[in-house]
Amino acid sequence: MSELVFSGAIMRCQLGTTPSRLIVTSNQVVTMTGVPAATVMDNQPIDNVPTFGSCQRSAPPPLCVPVTSSSPWKLGSTTLVIEGKPALNTLCKLICTQGGEISIVEPGQSGVNAP
Numbered sequence: 001m002s003e004l005v006f007s008g009a010i011m012r013c014q015l016g017t018t019p020s021r022l023i024v025t026s027n028q029v030v031t032m033t034g035v036p037a038a039t040v041m042d043n044q045p046i047d048n049v050p051t052f053g054s055c056q057r058s059a060p061p062p063l064c065v066p067v068t069s070s071s072p073w074k075l076g077s078t079t080l081v082i083e084g085k086p087a088l089n090t091l092c093k094l095i096c097t098q099g100g101e102i103s104i105v106e107p108g109q110s111g112v113n114a115p
Contacts, residue, residue, distance in 0.1 A: 002089035004080070005038040006108035015100035016052025016064040022108065023048050030082045032109045038088035040076035043068050049094065049102065057098055067097040077114045089114040 007024035025048060026041040042048040045066045054061035073094045076086030094102040 001113050002077075002091040003107045003110065004077075004112040004114035005088040005090060005092070005104050006032060006035045006112075007038065008035060009038065009104055009108035010106040011049065011052075011102055012105050013052040013055075013064060013066065013096060013100040013102045015056045015096070015098065016054070017056065017061070018053030019105060020050045020052050022104075023050070026085060027082050032112060035109060037082055038108075039082050039085035040072035040074075040088055040092065041085050042088060043070075043072050043094055052100075052102075055098060055100070057100070064100075066094070066100070066102060068094055068102075069097060071095060080114050087114050 009022040024036040024038045026039040030037045049066045052064040055064035073092040080087040
């Protein structure tokens with residue numbers, strides 16, 4: 001079962017050298033202990049998805065700044081909607097046009113199922 005993702009969740013890009021923390025801006029209404037839940041629209045480089053250290057795609061490795069265009073996270077919840085947007089869960093993936101796939105490693109809060 002997948003879990004609901006919250007602001008501060010730990011993400012990893014398969015081409016990045018360090019993990020990063022999600023910043024939720026798409027929702028400030030649905031929270032758990034004051035921390036906002038994420039939606040598939042928390043997909044913007046830097047604003048929502050900060051850098052992942054260095055990008056291993058090329059040498060010398062440049063700063064790993066995600067290039068996610070306007071595509072939302074894939075595989076968002078089909079049953080849980082937050083402010084009109086599918087909730088972000090731990091099964092979601094965000095594709096970087098540089099070739100990396102960004103995934104959720106730790107949801108930021110634990111024990112909240114999001115089918």
